[in-house]
Structure formats: C-alpha cells, structure tokens
Amino acid sequence: MRNQASAHRLAAALSFGLSSLALSAPATARDLTIALSSNVNTLDPFKSTTVGTDLSVAAHIYTPLVDRGPDLKLRPGLATKWEAVGDNAWRFTLREGVTFSNGEKLDAEAVKWNVERVLDPKTAARNKPWFAAITEVKVVSPTVVEFLSKGAYPDLPDQMSMFLLMPPKWTAENNPAVTAVGSGPYELVRFTSGDRVELKARKGYWDEKPAFDNVTFRILPEDSSRIAALTAGDVDLITGFPTSEIKQIKAGGKVEAGSVAGTRGMFIKLNGLRAPFKDQPKLWRALNLAIDRKAINEGLLDGLAEVSACQPLSSVYFGFNPDLKPAAYDPAQAKKLLAEAGFASGLTMELEVPTGRYIQASDIAQVVASQLGEVGVKVNLREMEFGSFMNKYIVGKNLGDSAYFGLGWPTLDAGGLLNFWETENPQSYWGSESFTQGAKAARSTNDAAKRTELYRKLTKQLCEDSPSLFMFFTPITYAQSKSIAWQARGDDWVRAIDIKTR
C-alpha cells in the first residue's frame, strides 16, 4: 500500500510538478475541467467525425435537432417532435424563437442551409456520408421542415443527433475551424489546438441553464498524466484509461472511478479478398474458435468488457440479434477445422494493430497472438500508428492478412454498422453478394418490424461465416472528482451538460 501511494505521488510529481505549482488556485464549484486524451483538431462540426474529441467540444457551442441523452435514447433538442411521412420523408417541428448567440434566427431556413452546406462538395464536409441520402429539404413553415430521401432513411432522426447546426451568415464570413458561434449552452472563449479549449456559459440560452459557468477541455494524451492531473485536482473528469487503474484511482479516496459498457465493438478483421483467407470459411471458423475471449476479458479488462454475441452489435443497438451467443472457445475443434481447411502443418499470418486509439490494443493483440499460437497459427504482429493504419486500410485498400479493429455507430442502429461489411464499402474486405443484397433490402424500408427481421438474418450470417472475429465491447473507463457527477455513457460523447454538481 505504502509503495503504491508513494509511486502515485511520484507519478503526480513527474507529470505535473511544474504546472500544479503555477496553477494551484482551487477550482470553485462552478468551474469544470475535462481532460481529453487526444487533440481537438477543429471546431467545425462538419469537418470531423470524431465524437470523442472534436464533436464533443463542438456540441457545447452548437446544438442538434435531436439530442441523445446519457441513457443513449433520443430526446428533443432544437426539434420538439419528429415523424416519418411515408417511406421517403421525415418531418421535424422546431422550437420557436431560438437564436444563435449572434442574433441570427435558427429556423427551418437555417436548417435547410446547413444541410446544403454539408452536401455541397465545395465544403468538403467529413460527415457528408451521414447525410448523403438526403435529396431535398423542404421548408414547410418557419418551424416545420421536411427531409426527403432517395430511398427510405430509417435512422435519420438518430443521425440528426450528430448534426450540429451552424449560423448561415456568420459561417460564411468566419473560419469555423478555429472560432465558433452557435445556439448551444456555451460560448467559445479560447481555442488553443494541442492544449485546451475554454468555454463560458451563454446568457439567454433557450434550454435549461447549464450547471457550470466555465468549462475547460484540456488535452492530456498520456494516461498516467490524466490520472495524475485528476488526483492533483487539476481536472475534474478523465476517461479512457486501462481498467486496471480503476482500483488504484479509487484507493486514493479523493476521487471516484468506474466504467460503463461501451458501444464500440472490437473485432479481428480478416482480409477475405486474398490468400490465405479468401474462400476459406473453415479457416475463418477455426480462428473464431481459437480465441478465448472470456480469459482476455477477465485477465486484461477486469471482466468489465461485454463479450460480443458473435455480431458487431451490442444489446443497445437497434437490430441486435438476441438468439446469437458468443463464439465458444474450443481449441480442439479449431485444430480439427484448421486441418480440414488444409493447414494441418500450421499457418503464418500477420495481424495489424493500430496504436493509440483502442484501449489496451497492443496487450490484447499479444494475447490473441499467443492463443492462436496454441492451435498452430503463428501470428506476426505489425503495430502502426492509427492514422497510417487507416490510410493503408481505407485509402490504400491494402489491409494485411488481418487487423485488430473497432467499430461503433453513434446512431446505435444496425444499418450504419452492418454497412461496413457490404462489398462496396472500402472497409469490407469481404465479397459476399448475399449479405450485401440483404443489407440493402433492410435499408430500403422505415418499417421497424421488417428491419428487425432482416437484420437478424444478416447478423446470423456474419456469425456463421465469421469474416470478422467479434471480440468484445470495451468498457469506457472514467474517473471524476467528488464534487461532480457525470452521467457516464457508453458512446464517446463527453459533454458538460451530462455533468451535475454535487
């Protein structure tokens, strides 16, 4: 115990000795500091799809039509209600009298302008694919707007929770990447990329007044620095550290720590477009049986992860298939299948591991490699930085034999997630026509019952063919000071509006 405490002090001193000397003014109850693990690259909500950093910060300044609460359910935002009109349209009713902080009106016209900005190729919006199915925005009245789409667009309201609305006139005249004016509960005070974003509560906000006057996001990439900063009282909330640290953080008694089930499913993507995995369903199944997910969960993640039920969806997703069970751990059967697939004398494959993005990725990959080694599959690990991996994976279309990868879909709808296994998707690496046809059929209707049925079939096919070896949903770990209460959530949003004072 004494050892641990002194090591902790050492860590705190190493990481924050200097800065805590300079900034030792005690935080009052109305100030909040949140630590982020990677940089905020832009404040423009159209230029990023990273929920954990860029969009989380932007969501304080801008607001969406529909809000997703900490319980992961949709609730009214700028729109008070929404309904499907036939299979090809959605109608949203907006709140009356909402303005941006510069006085511009947030009405149906502004919503229409925002959709047009996203779809305009000149904007080069990163989130364009989310809304590309919208063909027309009809202004019915200043408070009623309709979205028309080519086919059905069943998860449009979910997707709208990611659509942060910007003021038309201001956006045209300013650079929204480095400055911001919106309709949200906070206003931008200062944005220093790589260091911090400072916000203050906005006067005259149209919804419930936020609990904090000042909110600061600080960028602290190193896990141990974030933990030290929290224990030293420099920040109030941290997320995304290894599960093994929860106990240690709690032991100090000054702060609280815990975890919630996450919505990002981790899996091992097999490259089905080339040897050795092309047209080798038996080999795929063999590998699926050779991984002891439970041992990894208990050994490395303190049992806090949710083992995947042989599908990319967790139970909170629409389209989750409750009939599927996690893949069994059966090394004997795996060896048998390997032999049947023609690899009796063993197989050597590479496993690419992007670093700096997924919780304990390198450790997990090493354990997977040793488990596969036990059935005679030699795994050569190739670690690479996340950005260069994505480049190789999506732009270069040059995935190695396999990769440890994670996918979550913020709308929590099977449609968005299963799309990644359709043949046209650059991330697919699987040439299954029947799956692609099925996924398209499921996307073509707004009828929830019909979609559920179709998605059950598709998830079953993914499980049986195992083009990807579904592992688990990694937990979201968090720790907070005792003066605040974060309504911990399983997606990546980190927002001050989900935090209350105590």
Place this chain on the structure above:
Amino acid sequence: MSLLSILRHQRANWLGLLGGTLLVLLLVLAVAGPWLGLPDPTRGDLRARMLAPTISWTGLGSHPLGTDQLGRDILSRIIAGSRVTLTIAGSAVVLGGIVGVLLGLIAGYFGGWWDRILMRLVDIQLAFPLMLLALLVVAALGPSLHNLIAVLALTSWVRYARIIRGQVLTVREREFVQAVKAMGAGPVRILIRHVLPNVLTPALVVATLELARTIVLEAGLSFLGLGIQPPSPSWGRMLADGRTYIASAWWIITLPGLALMLTVLSVNLLGDWLRDWLDPRSERS
C-alpha cells in the same frame, strides 16, 4: 607528475574498471540468458499480471523483478531485451564504423572533390535531427531488425568519417607515408597498411561513445513503436508499455529504465577511460 593528476588518473581507472565490469556482466547475462532457466520472456500468465517484485534478502522468489501487464516475468524480459538491444546497437555501431572509417579515409587521403562532397554530406546529416531521420526511414521501410540496424548505422557513420578524416590529414603528411609513396606504393596499399593502423585508436573511442548513443536511440525508436515488434522484448518498448501503469505498477517501467541507464552509463565510463588511456598526450599511471 603532480599528485592531483595521479589522483585523477586513479579515479579514471576506477570508473573505467567499474564500467567495464558492468558491461562484461551484462554481456555474460545476455549471452547466457537462454540457459539460465528463467521463464519464457514472451509468454505471459494472465492470472499473474502486475505482480510486485519478490526479491528480498531471503531469496529471489518466483518473479524476482515482478511481472508486467501481461503476466510476463520482467527479469527474463530485461535479459532478453539486452540481447536485442546489444545486437542491434552493436551491429549498427560496427556497420556505421566500417562505412564511416572507409569514407573518412577516402576524404582525408584524396582530398579535393571527394573531400568536399563527403564532408558536405556529413555537415548536412549533422545538421539534421537524428531522431527525425531515424523516424522517417523506419516509417518508410517498416520496422524490422535489419531495417533498425541499417537506420542506426546510417545515423552513426558521420562521426567516424569526420574524426578519421582529421586523423588522416595529419598522418598522410608524415615521413613514413611519404616514404612509402616515393617507393611507388598504390593508394589502397598505403591506406590499408600504413594509414589505417594509425587512425584506428580514435575510431575505437568514437565507437564506444556511439554505442551508448545508439542504445538510447534504439530505445527511443522502440518506445515510439518503431522498433522491434512485440512480443520480442526490448527496453524501449517495455518503457512505453509501462508508462500507463506507473501509478499502480511502478516496476514495469522503472526496472527496464534502470537497466538502460546502467548500460549506457557503463559504456560511457568505459569510453572515457579508453580515451584517456589511448591518448598519447595524457601520461599513463
């Protein structure tokens, strides 16, 4: 000889001896590693992860230096890591040395355009941050044992070249070289038989200093994930893995860090002593 300088020499000897002893000990451990009966450094037991060091006055215990985040024995990983580190750094220093000495000989002996081109190359590379150069090359070629050795050799040849050239400039004007030249010997024969033996001593000193620097650079690259790939252990990699757990398991990062520090320190002590000992201007005690 004054009393002071005797004392200084004694101390230099002392430290050199200490450095040499530590280095020999490390080499013996690195070579004998696989026969010491230690646990497999690449196989972990998830039920025994992050165990504190068990070494004490009464005995070693099951994991003398504890286990890491995957339940692997840290002592055996440090020893296995030393093999990797010493192999890479040693090969890089030898390779860089051969290239550097060769180019230094050419630049110094032939002078003229050879000298100008080679020395400008040296200037350019010395002005370029070494870590950045190494990062760029590894990122382009991909991390592997051979690439790592090549990159580290690439960063180290310049110092040899510069020093050897300086030595050659003085040696080539000496009477015995002039005499051999007058007897009609070709440049290859002169360089190999007469110049090289007279410039090897400084090369040896450079080599020890380069060895220390290369070990640190290799650790840096491994720390950044550009070194040898897991599960093969390397010290830099162990530091990178352990930094997340510094609060709950200090030994994962601290012990390989100590090993790295002691190694570099002993190489440097040895190098300092070697320099004093080989310098003809300093008197030997």
